Amino acid sequence: MRKSVSEVFRSNARKWAGRASLVFGALLTACATQPAAPPLEGDLLISHVRVVDFSGKAPDVREDVFVLVDEGAIIAVADTREGLIADAEQDASGLTMIPGLTDMHVHIWDEAELGAYLSWGVTRVRNMSGLPFHLTLAEQVEAGNVLGPHLVTTGPILNSAGPNAQVNHQLVETEEEARAAVAWQAEQGFTRLKVYSNLTREAYDAVRQEAEARNLIVTGHTPEGVRGPGVPFEAPFDIAFGEVLGDGFETIEHVESIVWHGLSDRQDEAAARALAKRIAAAEVPVTPTLLAYHNLWRVADTQGAALTRPGTEMLNPVVQQTERDYQEFWASQPPGPAAQSDAFYGRVTKIFQEEGVMLVAGTDAGIFTNVPGLSMVDELRLMVAGGLTPFEALKSATHAPSVVLDREGLDGCALERCAADLVLYACDPLADISCLHVPDAMIRDGEWLSREDLMALREAARHHNLERTQENVLGGLAAQGADVSVLGLEGATE
Numbered sequence: 255m256r257k258s259v260s261e262v263f264r265s266n267a268r269k270w271a272g273r274a275s276l277v278f279g280a281l282l283t284a285c286a287t288q289p290a291a292p293p294l295e296g297d298l299l300i301s302h303v304r305v306v307d308f309s310g311k312a313p314d315v316r317e318d319v320f321v322l323v324d325e326g327a328i329i330a331v332a333d334t335r336e337g338l339i340a341d342a343e344q345d346a347s348g349l350t351m352i353p354g355l356t357d358m359h360v361h362i363w364d365e366a367e368l369g370a371y372l373s374w375g376v377t378r379v380r381n382m383s384g385l386p387f388h389l390t391l392a393e394q395v396e397a398g399n400v401l402g403p404h405l406v407t408t409g410p411i412l413n414s415a416g417p418n419a420q421v422n423h424q425l426v427e428t429e430e431e432a433r434a435a436v437a438w439q440a441e442q443g444f445t446r447l448k449v450y451s452n453l454t455r456e457a458y459d460a461v462r463q464e465a466e467a468r469n470l471i472v473t474g475h476t477p478e479g480v481r482g483p484g485v486p487f488e489a490p491f492d493i494a495f496g497e498v499l500g501d502g503f504e505t506i507e508h509v510e511s512i513v514w515h516g517l518s519d520r521q522d523e524a525a526a527r528a529l530a531k532r533i534a535a536a537e538v539p540v541t542p543t544l545l546a547y548h549n550l551w552r553v554a555d556t557q558g559a560a561l562t563r564p565g566t567e568m569l570n571p572v573v574q575q576t577e578r579d580y581q582e583f584w585a586s587q588p589p590g591p592a593a594q595s596d597a598f599y600g601r602v603t604k605i606f607q608e609e610g611v612m613l614v615a616g617t618d619a620g621i622f623t624n625v626p627g628l629s630m631v632d633e634l635r636l637m638v639a640g641g642l643t644p645f646e647a648l649k650s651a652t653h654a655p656s657v658v659l660d661r662e663g664l665d666g667c668a669l670e671r672c673a674a675d676l677v678l679y680a681c682d683p684l685a686d687i688s689c690l691h692v693p694d695a696m697i698r699d700g701e702w703l704s705r706e707d708l709m710a711l712r713e714a715a716r717h718h719n720l721e722r723t724q725e726n727v728l729g730g731l732a733a734q735g736a737d738v739s740v741l742g743l744e745g746a747t748e
């Protein structure tokens with residue numbers, strides 16, 4: 255039977271305590287008659303598998319090993335099967351197994367999308383524009399009632415009026431409004447706040463103070479304050495990028511937003527390196543989301559044809575409808591300047607890596623034309639195209655997110671005690687990152703999912719529930735006080 259996460263942790267803790275005393279007992283009797291160590295029992299044994307972990311400074315590769323999984327966690331990684339007993343066994347000869355991937359920047363609108371993430375090896379996501387339904391959905395995933403990646407979420411995006419304000423933002427201008435919005439989010443159960451580019455200084459300061467008082471995490475775009483005339487080329491930002499760096503963000507998002515705010519949108523590599531040193535010194539992790547901009551270019555480059563490429567049918571049609579104008583805008587843009595920016599953002603990401611900025615992989619999946627799950631594969635390819643090694647890219651999608659989400663050693667790893675959220679490939683992702691396109695199998699919370707299972711999940715993700723999406727989105731936005739009539743979603747059916 256499935257257990258809740260806390261039950262699993264409790265039972266694992268008991269198991270480990272028991273094992274420690276077994277080891278200790280074995281040491282005491284080692285000089286005596288050597289009684290055989292009792293066998294380790296588990297639910298699933300994966301045999302003859304190549305395991306790669308990314309927790310260290312270099313890949314930790316173990317060839318042809320036996321991995322024993324019990325109650326959703328790895329309990330042994332051994333060179334032989336001796337002393338390992340399991341209810342089931344999967345021969346994984348010729349397969350490489352890595353930790354499940356974490357996408358640190360997604361937008362989920364309905365549970366129908368979740369299977370797409372799993373089908374491309376994504377076992378954990380951080381949703382970056384929360385609505386109350388995400389809190390319920392996250393619980394359902396943990397309880398095993400919905401099959402999907404583990405889900406953490408921010409609250410609704412906190413922003414002020416300005417060029418970057420969007421209809422789904424919780425708009426706050428004054429200190430009072432900001433405090434009230436944070437109080438509302440905390441009351442709903444959100445523990446992570448997402449701040450955005452146009453937040454006024456007054457509202458941002460109040461958000462930070464409330465977050466500190468309520469022990470909430472802050473992440474998002476670095477707020478630049480009210481955008482005055484001449485910004486960014488002739489006039490400075492109202493709130494300087496450097497002012498925000500010390501504010502304890504969980505991560506800061508989007509390399510293009512960092513270039514905008516931190517470099518006044520100048521494509522200057524020397525300045526980018528100086529900025530990277532400051533970000534590294536401040537120890538703020540960065541989610542580059544290279545794909546978010548890359549897909550804008552892609553739509554411009556194909557005059558919009560990329561909007562209907564295979565995979566886009568997994569994007570939520572209700573949300574796609576609200577994005578038509580923006581998509582058409584990019585379809586009509588000249589691709590040249592976007593290509594130049596796209597290449598620069600790849601180089602900046604490489605510079606960040608060189609200067610010791612902690613990078614976490616995120617994709618902006620779920621909006622524009624960023625396909626759930628597939629976007630993670632694309633993002634890691636873009637990182638490698640920008641100059642990161644496959645190891646560095648994979649670390650940003652496994653170990654680094656576990657550190658940022660305060661789960662180091664629990665997931666994003668393929669070692670004893672790590673969660674049994676693992677992906678297997680018939681190719682070697684360290685040799686060729688595009689290998690990630692075709693997962694051969696997955697272990698999700700200790701349960702084996704075959705290639706056929708993953709394809710069935712992907713197929714299911716093509717079938718949307720428009721009514722439920724509208725409830726999720728419109729209901730949530732109405733609760734936060736947004737004017738949902740401007741979305742024009744009432745007639746959205748298919």
Ligand SMILES: [Zn+2]
Pocket residue numbers: 359360361382618
């Ligand atoms: Zn986003």
